[in-house]
Each structure stands twice: as structure tokens, then as C-alpha cells.
Amino acid sequence: MHVTLKQLRVFVSITQAGTLTAAAERLNLTKPAISMALRELESHLGHPLFDRFRNRLLLNAYGEQLLPWADELLTRAAMLPRALDESLTGGTLTIGASRTVGTYLLPALIAAFRKETGHHDQRLWISHTSAVCTALARFELDLALVEGEVAQQALEPSPWLDDPLCVLAPVSHSLVGRGVLKLAELEGEAWLIREPGSGSREQFFALIGSRLRYCPVSLELNSTEALLQAVAAGLGLACLSRLAAADALAHGRVKELPLAVPLNRRFHIVLHRDKYRGPLLERFIQHCQSFSLPVR
Structure with a gap:
């Protein structure tokens, strides 16, 4: 043969x-x-x-x-x-990430990895969680860093970093400044949510949408920044990663509505169960596991 x-x-x-x-x-x-x-x-x-x-x-x-x-x-x-050279200087690392991770966390993660190892050949693909996991299942990626649930049996998710969420409102909203709110006080408020397949959308319905009797959706958007702009424009409330909302909150574009119930989720490192894990991939996994969220 x-x-x-x-x-x-x-x-x-x-x-x-x-x-x-x-x-x-x-x-x-x-x-x-x-x-x-x-x-x-x-x-x-x-x-x-x-x-x-x-x-x-x-x-x-x-x-x-x-x-x-x-x-x-x-x-x-x-x-x-390059088999006889330093194993971490050769080869390409193909990384997939959901949009929150890819936009607000991955650049700092890659920069630290390059400084630590001298490896500079990474390819990044950023989309919503479902699309990234589908690409990983087809062996198009070496690993994925995502914020949502992983459904494919061929994939192996490992808990990674805690990612606190927050509810955002326009600065002039009537609930701003009322202190810590009960979830029931959000009954009937219009919501801005991410597109189907997004981990942020999934978490919104799990943590908030499923607990309210009436939760109308004002608008669906496939960009976190567009969603923040829509909140600032008064189109509704949103539930987002505090990591993604930090700049908008710091500059006063939106306000947080603190809730009495915890809004927490986790990022995950996801690998294909049958993926060959060479020295470069193993080193990057170790790097991810030792990485901490930036302090805001």
C-alpha cells in the first residue's frame, strides 16, 4: 500500500x-x-x-x-x-476563539506566548462558539477558546477562566442608580442579544431569559461593539461579559444594573479528542492554563 x-x-x-x-x-x-x-x-x-x-x-x-x-x-x-531545531520555533498554531475571547482576551494571550516562547506563527479564526466548535470538529483548528457550551461528542472542553457577566443599560434608564436589583424588577424590559450560536446569547437565556416571565427581544446583533452601541442609544438592556463591557463602562457610555443574583460563566479550552498534541500545542495549552484575566 x-x-x-x-x-x-x-x-x-x-x-x-x-x-x-x-x-x-x-x-x-x-x-x-x-x-x-x-x-x-x-x-x-x-x-x-x-x-x-x-x-x-x-x-x-x-x-x-x-x-x-x-x-x-x-x-x-x-x-x-525543523525537527532538529527548537521544537517551539517551527510549525503553525491554528487557534479558534469565540468573539468575546477572541476580541478582548486572545491578543494579550498571544502576545505573552510570543514573548515567552519566541514562536510567532499563529493563525486566529474568530466567530461565534458554535461555528468555532464545528471547525474544530473538522480538524480545521488545533484548539478553541470559547465561552459557550460545547455539544459535539468528539470535542473535549476543559474549564478555563471565570468570566463574570453584567447587565448594561442606557445611562438615562429609569433603573440606573436604584442600587442592587431583584431579577423580577427587569420583567418586561426589552433586551438586546447576540445572534444564534453565540455563547453570550446562550448564557443570557440560561441566566436571565429563562427566569423572567416576559422577556421581549428588541434586537439581535452579531457584534459585541454594535450591541454596546445599541445599549448606549437606548434600544434596550444587554447582558455581556464584564471583560467586553469594561471600556464602555469606564467611559460612561452605558451603566451597569447590579443584580442580587450572580451572573457567572466560564471560558473553556476545547480540543478534539483525537487531535495529535505535539510539543507546540501542548506548550500553548500550558500557557493558556497559567494565564490570568487582565485586572480592570
Whole structure:
């Protein structure tokens, strides 16, 4: 059996892209070349790796078994040119993050990692929690740092940092300055929330929305900064990470409504259960675990 790295690279790209055409574009190859490499790989292995459905290729049970092996072999091959050098200076680290983590925490985390290790080749992908976890499950990322719940069985979340939340209101809101409020005093208030798939949206409904009888949604937004601007404009209340709200609060753009009930959640470090964890990835995980939230 003669399986090549090119065939494995084609296989992984098809898995991630979903079609031969999209995989060809990713690898800068022709569609016939992609198709031939896949046929050769399936012939060598003696099994089809995808179920064909219309124009899409859906990973089957054999493909699911091969994917972590292919990912590990490609990762090790990428490390090979610098195998005799310092292990942390070579290789690329691909990190996914949900928007709160990616915007307000990840830059400082990466800067500290670069200073500590001298490694500068990181690729970051920031989206909402659901999208980031889907990419991680397809081996498009080495790890993810997220704020919401992780549903995919192939993924392994580990509790990371505590992230206190706060309720924000326009500066002229009638509840501002009333002291610590009971949750029931927010009954009927209009709310600004994040888009479906966001960890912040998920936590809002878990901690506040599910405890109120009437909780109308004024507006959905897919940007934390846009949400803060909407609060400042008087469009409603919002529940956000204190990390994300710190600047807006410090500059008086919005006001906090302190609640008698705790509003806490946790960030998570998420890994694929079958992901190969080389020295670089292990070092970055250790770096994350020793990192502290900036003091505000």
C-alpha cells in the first residue's frame, strides 16, 4: 500500500470543504487532480471514505476513522523540516476563539506566548462558539477558546477562566442608580442579544431569559461593539461579559444594573479528542492554563 501525503492532504481538504470543487480551490489544484487523488487513496485503503450525495461528499465511518490519523501525519510532516531545531520555533498554531475571547482576551494571550516562547506563527479564526466548535470538529483548528457550551461528542472542553457577566443599560434608564436589583424588577424590559450560536446569547437565556416571565427581544446583533452601541442609544438592556463591557463602562457610555443574583460563566479550552498534541500545542495549552484575566 502506497499512501502519499498529497492524497491525505486532499482527503482532509475535501472533509473540510465538502466538495471536490471547494477542495481544489483550497489546494490550488484542478478538480480532476483532486478526484484522482481521492480515488487512488480509496483504492489503496480498500474502502470508500465518503458517501456521495448529490454534489457533496459526506464523511462515512471509514473516513471518520482515517481523519485523525491523516491530521496527525500532516501535522508531523509540517514539523519535519525543523525537527532538529527548537521544537517551539517551527510549525503553525491554528487557534479558534469565540468573539468575546477572541476580541478582548486572545491578543494579550498571544502576545505573552510570543514573548515567552519566541514562536510567532499563529493563525486566529474568530466567530461565534458554535461555528468555532464545528471547525474544530473538522480538524480545521488545533484548539478553541470559547465561552459557550460545547455539544459535539468528539470535542473535549476543559474549564478555563471565570468570566463574570453584567447587565448594561442606557445611562438615562429609569433603573440606573436604584442600587442592587431583584431579577423580577427587569420583567418586561426589552433586551438586546447576540445572534444564534453565540455563547453570550446562550448564557443570557440560561441566566436571565429563562427566569423572567416576559422577556421581549428588541434586537439581535452579531457584534459585541454594535450591541454596546445599541445599549448606549437606548434600544434596550444587554447582558455581556464584564471583560467586553469594561471600556464602555469606564467611559460612561452605558451603566451597569447590579443584580442580587450572580451572573457567572466560564471560558473553556476545547480540543478534539483525537487531535495529535505535539510539543507546540501542548506548550500553548500550558500557557493558556497559567494565564490570568487582565485586572480592570
